[in-house]
Amino acid sequence: MNAEPTSMSHRYGRWDGTLSRGRWTWLVIVLIGIRLTLKTARTRMLLVTVGLVMLLGCIVLYLLSLMELLAGTQEAASITDFIRVFLGVDVSEVSRIGEFREILWRVLFLVLIKIEMFWVLVVVARVGPGLIAGDLKHRALPIYFAKPVTPLTYLAGKWLIVAAFISTVTLIPNLLSLSFGILVNGGLHTWGQELDLAADIIVSGLTVCLVGGAIVLALSSTTSDHRYVTVGWLAVCLLPAIAQGIINENLPTDSTTGWLGCFSLRDNVVVVTDWLLSTREALEATTLPADAFSRALVRPVHALNAAVVLVLCATAGLVVSYRRIVTFSRSAANV
Amino acid sequence: MVGLQNKSSVPGNTCLLIAFACDNLSKRYGRIAALRGVSLSVDPGVIGLLGPNGAGKSTLISVLLGQTPATSGRAEVLGLDACRQQRLIRRRVGFMPENDCLIPGLTGTGYVYYAGRLAGMSHGDAMQRTHEVLDYAALDEARYRPAEQYSTGMKQRLKLAQALVHDPDLLFLDEPTNGMDPQGRQTMLSLISDLGHAGISVLLSSHLLPDVERVCERVIIMGGGEVLTTGRIEEMSEPHHTLYSVEFRGDGKSLARHLGEQKVSVLEQLNGRLNIELPAEGTQATVFEAARKAGATVCGLHPKRSSLEETFMAALKKQGDA
Numbered sequence: 001m002n003a004e005p006t007s008m009s010h011r012y013g014r015w016d017g018t019l020s021r022g023r024w025t026w027l028v029i030v031l032i033g034i035r036l037t038l039k040t041a042r043t044r045m046l047l048v049t050v051g052l053v054m055l056l057g058c059i060v061l062y063l064l065s066l067m068e069l070l071a072g073t074q075e076a077a078s079i080t081d082f083i084r085v086f087l088g089v090d091v092s093e094v095s096r097i098g099e100f101r102e103i104l105w106r107v108l109f110l111v112l113i114k115i116e117m118f119w120v121l122v123v124v125a126r127v128g129p130g131l132i133a134g135d136l137k138h139r140a141l142p143i144y145f146a147k148p149v150t151p152l153t154y155l156a157g158k159w160l161i162v163a164a165f166i167s168t169v170t171l172i173p174n175l176l177s178l179s180f181g182i183l184v185n186g187g188l189h190t191w192g193q194e195l196d197l198a199a200d201i202i203v204s205g206l207t208v209c210l211v212g213g214a215i216v217l218a219l220s221s222t223t224s225d226h227r228y229v230t231v232g233w234l235a236v237c238l239l240p241a242i243a244q245g246i247i248n249e250n251l252p253t254d255s256t257t258g259w260l261g262c263f264s265l266r267d268n269v270v271v272v273t274d275w276l277l278s279t280r281e282a283l284e285a286t287t288l289p290a291d292a293f294s295r296a297l298v299r300p301v302h303a304l305n306a307a308v309v310l311v312l313c314a315t316a317g318l319v320v321s322y323r324r325i326v327t328f329s330r331s332a333a334n335v
Numbered sequence: 336m337v338g339l340q341n342k343s344s345v346p347g348n349t350c351l352l353i354a355f356a357c358d359n360l361s362k363r364y365g366r367i368a369a370l371r372g373v374s375l376s377v378d379p380g381v382i383g384l385l386g387p388n389g390a391g392k393s394t395l396i397s398v399l400l401g402q403t404p405a406t407s408g409r410a411e412v413l414g415l416d417a418c419r420q421q422r423l424i425r426r427r428v429g430f431m432p433e434n435d436c437l438i439p440g441l442t443g444t445g446y447v448y449y450a451g452r453l454a455g456m457s458h459g460d461a462m463q464r465t466h467e468v469l470d471y472a473a474l475d476e477a478r479y480r481p482a483e484q485y486s487t488g489m490k491q492r493l494k495l496a497q498a499l500v501h502d503p504d505l506l507f508l509d510e511p512t513n514g515m516d517p518q519g520r521q522t523m524l525s526l527i528s529d530l531g532h533a534g535i536s537v538l539l540s541s542h543l544l545p546d547v548e549r550v551c552e553r554v555i556i557m558g559g560g561e562v563l564t565t566g567r568i569e570e571m572s573e574p575h576h577t578l579y580s581v582e583f584r585g586d587g588k589s590l591a592r593h594l595g596e597q598k599v600s601v602l603e604q605l606n607g608r609l610n611i612e613l614p615a616e617g618t619q620a621t622v623f624e625a626a627r628k629a630g631a632t633v634c635g636l637h638p639k640r641s642s643l644e645e646t647f648m649a650a651l652k653k654q655g656d657a
């Protein structure tokens with residue numbers, strides 16, 4: 001530690017610069033927040049592992065592309081087995097696999113999103129809890145609310161930090177995988193055909209960002225100890241999923257298509273994604289036998305119910321965190 | 336980046352005639368009245384804000400910063416309405432909170448830079464200004480270390496730097512010398528004094544009366560959510576008309592007895608000195624008359640001056656009695 005200076009070495013100099021109106025303050029909060037989060041080696045390592053999912057997506061897309069070229073040959077059979085195991089779709093009876101490209105890609109991204117939900121759980125548990133709780137713990141709120149930062153700007157900045165990390169584990173890998181698939185399947189010509197799929201992937205990714213970010217920020221705003229937030233986040237994600245598993249085991253499938261099937265956040269995201277990707281309708285419209293794709297489909301639940309639950313969770317999360325932040329901003333001078 | 340606005344073109348940035356003003360300002364938290372009809376008009380300068388815990392100092396600062404809406408009344412800061420123009424106020428006001436208020440992981444430079452960006456400075460301006468204010472706060476090489484590793488004195492100077500980064504016209508300092516060693520305290524007080532000379536108005540909230548006495552021109556004493564007294568420190572320490580300190584040579588007991596006969600109260604008897612209180616109709620001649628009778632020689636007769644502490648305690652006592 002350096003010693004206290006014995007006397008002042010400088011006189012104060014006034015600054016004659018300009019201040020902006022603060023329209024981009026949220027971006028400053030996001031950039032500094034991301035930089036601070038990435039300082040932790042574990043977080044960086046975690047994000048690197050996301051590349052594995054992307055790699056998996058790329059490999060499957062490459063194999064599907066290869067299958068289109070090798071259709072009907074002996075080599076295609078081994079790829080067919082892999083597709084049956086990984087995607088749950090049996091295309092062994094299909095001779096012109098290229099005709100099923102659209103549906104196979106949609107099923108692939110549905111499977112990838114299911115896998116990525118685990119990374120979302122872990123990454124949000126790593127990144128989100130300290131965002132507001134850390135500021136509360138270190139009494140850092142005056143640095144925001146003594147400056148021209150509104151509660152909304154603060155909340156938007158913090159939410160975008162979570163959203164950026166969720167995007168890194170869902171949206172961005174999926175879009176990169178899709179781009180790779182397009183490149184190996186005819187380039188820009190294919191791009192036009194897959195615009196719908198890209199839009200669906202974006203909407204699905206944003207849904208995860210919205211819900212995950214809102215819930216973790218609400219939890220983070222309720223305590224100054226980020227460990228409780230982590231436990232709360234895991235509880236919110238896992239306990240309803242366990243309850244849903246028990247319900248599904250003990251009740252007939254027909255009775256869990258409504259609200260009883262909407263407990264698990266992860267399942268709700270998958271159901272909504274399935275609805276966005278229209279996999280069920282697309283598979284049923286094919287000439288494939290029903291049992292060829294039975295494993296690829298998600299549990300039948302009304303997408304509207306699942307969407308309502310997600311919207312309610314996101315709204316409640318945002319309202320709770322906003323109200324808490326407004327309260328903090330009003331007492332920032334007293335913290 | 337759009338919407339750049341020159342500081343000089345910010346509304347309210349006219350010639351600083353009044354640093355802040357309150358008119359019958361009240362703030363209630365449920366049944367608790369944190370501020371009760373505070374009316375003030377404070378000229379620019381270095382002003383001390385004194386009061387015991389729960390006096391309403393932090394609430395007053397919070398209302399002036401536009402963070403807490405007042406229950407009733409009106410507050411103006413640098414000519415701007417504290418209820419409606421909070422963001423404009425915060426562009427021109429700096430706040431140094433009492434607590435650490437640090438963001439873990441940020442270096443001193445990063446912390447002040449972040450504060451500058453939040454205030455609306457561009458990247459280049461914020462970085463340049465960060466180094467200027469860190470130089471001013473005498474955080475030399477330490478600025479590149481994580482702020483959580485700083486000593487208490489360094490943390491206090493870092494907080495001052497973040498409050499100054501956007502060059503405010505008015506600075507709210509909440510206990511700026513809290514937890515500092517005497518040397519660090521002197522440095523902080525020198526910085527505050529220099530800020531006053533540089534034309535920045537400072538509202539210094541502190542429990543340490545000698546600190547306030549040293550750097551402030553004026554003082555506001557609060558208690559129970561009310562302003563108990565305000566004024567210039569010099570005026571508050573005006574000489575008493577009835578309290579005197581008598582330096583003498585001779586028999587102290589005899590002098591005290593003769594003073595008592597003249598209805599003069601002897602408050603304190605020390606070696607070679609008496610602290611006395613003259614009766615309302617008494618004059619200094621009474622003391623000399625008593626000394627003559629006691630055979631003592633008066634070497635000095637000084638009217639007593641109130642210290643800020645005495646004024647503070649008297650104001651609180653008066654409020655307690657009321």
